Amino acid sequence: MARTRLQRCTVCGEYGLTEECKKCGGKMASAAPLKFSPQDAQGARRRQRQDAGSDKWIESLPTPRKEEDE
Ligand SMILES: [Zn+2]
Numbered sequence: 001m002a003r004t005r006l007q008r009c010t011v012c013g014e015y016g017l018t019e020e021c022k023k024c025g026g027k028m029a030s031a032a033p034l035k036f037s038p039q040d041a042q043g044a045r046r047r048q049r050q051d052a053g054s055d056k057w058i059e060s061l062p063t064p065r066k067e068e069d070e
Contacts, residue, residue: 005031006031
């Protein structure tokens, strides 16, 4: 049983299952599968991109309830 691997166009980056890109006709190369890591190796980079910890980031967080009462 042949297992179809996800291909990615080396020219335009389009994903597909053929050896030639349907979009631009470019050459497709097998795309590496997305890896899941419980250690979240990209976490620090992602948080840096979102500017985690800044006031803007805090405001973007969902707030389940307001704690105005004392
Ligand atoms: Zn393409």
